[in-house]
Amino acid sequence: MTSPILVAGGAGYIGSHVALALADAGRKVVVLDDLSTGRRDLVPAGAVFVQGDVGDAGLVRRILAEHGCDGVMMFAGSIIVSESFQAPLPYWRNNVGAGFAFLDACVAAGIRHFVYSSTAAVYGEPDRLPVPEGAALRPISPYGRSKLALEWALADACSTGACSTGTMRFAALRYFNVAGADAAMRSGQVSPVATHLIKIAVEAATGKRPGLAIYGDDYPTPDGTCIRDYIHVSDLAEAHVRALGHLEAGGDSLIANCGYGRGYSVRDVLDAVEHVAGKRLDIRTEGRRRGDPPALVADSSLLKRVLGWSPRHDDLDLMIRSALDWEAR
Ligand code: UDP
Numbered sequence: 001m002t003s004p005i006l007v008a009g010g011a012g013y014i015g016s017h018v019a020l021a022l023a024d025a026g027r028k029v030v031v032l033d034d035l036s037t038g039r040r041d042l043v044p045a046g047a048v049f050v051q052g053d054v055g056d057a058g059l060v061r062r063i064l065a066e067h068g069c070d071g072v073m074m075f076a077g078s079i080i081v082s083e084s085f086q087a088p089l090p091y092w093r094n095n096v097g098a099g100f101a102f103l104d105a106c107v108a109a110g111i112r113h114f115v116y117s118s119t120a121a122v123y124g125e126p127d128r129l130p131v132p133e134g135a136a137l138r139p140i141s142p143y144g145r146s147k148l149a150l151e152w153a154l155a156d157a158c159s160t161g162a163c164s165t166g167t168m169r170f171a172a173l174r175y176f177n178v179a180g181a182d183a184a185m186r187s188g189q190v191s192p193v194a195t196h197l198i199k200i201a202v203e204a205a206t207g208k209r210p211g212l213a214i215y216g217d218d219y220p221t222p223d224g225t226c227i228r229d230y231i232h233v234s235d236l237a238e239a240h241v242r243a244l245g246h247l248e249a250g251g252d253s254l255i256a257n258c259g260y261g262r263g264y265s266v267r268d269v270l271d272a273v274e275h276v277a278g279k280r281l282d283i284r285t286e287g288r289r290r291g292d293p294p295a296l297v298a299d300s301s302l303l304k305r306v307l308g309w310s311p312r313h314d315d316l317d318l319m320i321r322s323a324l325d326w327e328a329r
Contacts, residue, residue: 004028004067005244008054008102009076010047011038014117014178014233016187018073020044021237022244030067032060033076042187055098060105071113071244072106074099077147080195081121081291084143095146100153107157107168113247114154114170115240120229120257120296122148122174129263130229130299133174133255141291151255158253169253171243176229176259176298178236180319181326188326189233197266198230198320201273202327204281211282214266215289225266227295229259232313232322242307254306259298260314269316276320 005022009015010031015038019029029047032054043049048067052059054076063069077095078084084091106114121144122137139145151172158168179198181188189199203209217224239258246254264272274281303309313319 002027002248003070004030004048006030006032006063006067006069006072008032008072008074009038009117011035011040011043011049012075013187013189013191014175014236015073015075016042017182017233017237018075018240019047020182020186021234021241023047025241030063030069032063037191039190042190044186053098055101057101057105060102061109064106064109064111069111071115071248072111073115073117073240073244074102075117076102077117079143081141081143082195082289084141084146085290088142091142091146095143096149099150103150103154103157110167112167112169113244114158114168115243115247116151116154116170116172118151118172118174118255119144119147120174120176120259120298122151123296125293126296129295129297130261131257131297132299133257133302140293143291155253169247169251171247171253172255173239173243174255174257175236176231176257176296178233179230179323180232180234180313181322182234183322185326185329189323197228197269198273198323201270201281202277202320202323205273205277205279205324206327208327211284213284213286214270215286215292217285218288219294221265221294223265223267226292227263227265227297229261229263229297230269230316230319231259232311232319235311235313238312239303239307239309242309246307251306254302256303256306257298257300258303259300260311261298261300263295263297264316272316273320276317277324
């Protein structure tokens with residue numbers, strides 16, 4: 001009998017897909033979310049839902065004790081690179097302050113398995129692609145720095161120093177660009193203010209916005225626009241279920257990139273959206289957006305080797321199709 005998993009931020013885009021994957025795998029799930037950006041209806045039907053702040057250590061300890069959780073997954077936080085330049089301190093408050101309070105509560109409660117939602121933004125502008133986990137960590141945005149800070153705190157908490165219990169192991173999954181929606185349309189990307197490329201493009205394709213801008217066409221890439229590695233949210237969710245299984249089976253702590261190892265430019269993505277939607281989009285070109293590295297592509301061989309993960313939705317058109325279907329609902 002496996003113990004329930006606390007999914008912090010489980011009403012958001014990625015957290016809800018992971019909560020669904022855990023529930024589909026027969027796991028009991030407890031979701032803690034303040035619903036600041038998430039939505040109650042994305043939480044799996046059979047999950048326990050608690051509306052509250054992940055940085056409320058007392059609440060977290062009560063939930064962990066009440067449900068007898070052994071493992072947690074942490075998705076809550078602020079995630080928009082450009083916004084983090086406008087308001088850096090809320091990024092430190094939400095991602096590091098609240099994140100640390102959550103971590104501290106988990107350590108105090110004797111939690112043994114901690115899966116953390118990290119990001120490719122920890123690498124900044126990598127020297128070579130695809131980028132392996134051992135590459136230099138030089139985040140170029142407050143967002144990237146705040147995510148890395150908690151990753152480091154987590155690694156220290158799981159070390160065997162005098163103040164750590166030595167009982168916790170972790171998996172930090174560094175996401176590249178996540179897109180798409182659950183095949184059964186139980187969840188998809190929700191954000192009151194969209195900033196991610198595929199979300200914005202499908203909003204344009206479904207008439208929710210008049211058009212969109214390409215932020216910079218003077219990058220040192222073949223067509224001048226930024227290159228990213230887009231991973232389907234359901235493949236990413238499976239990586240989390242496998243990471244938890246790895247820790248529960250006694251596996252060592254690990255840090256793993258999550259991507260497909262293939263890059264698409266902004267223009268490639270917009271061409272694909274036009275193709276899949278069967279219509280032209282109104283696209284203009286604007287200046288570069290602050291904090292955008294020219295190219296990011298994952299070396300995910302560790303994820304495949306250690307967790308036995310292999311992508312099942314590695315198809316840009318399919319990812320866009322599911323994002324469009326979700327948007328059209
Ligand atoms: N982008 C764009 N127009 C938009 C949104 C994004 O040109 O309306 C570009 C952005 O500059 C970056 C790429 O698309 O080069 C991916 O950005 P996104 O915000 O989706 O993810 P990020 O890489 O910042 O996590």
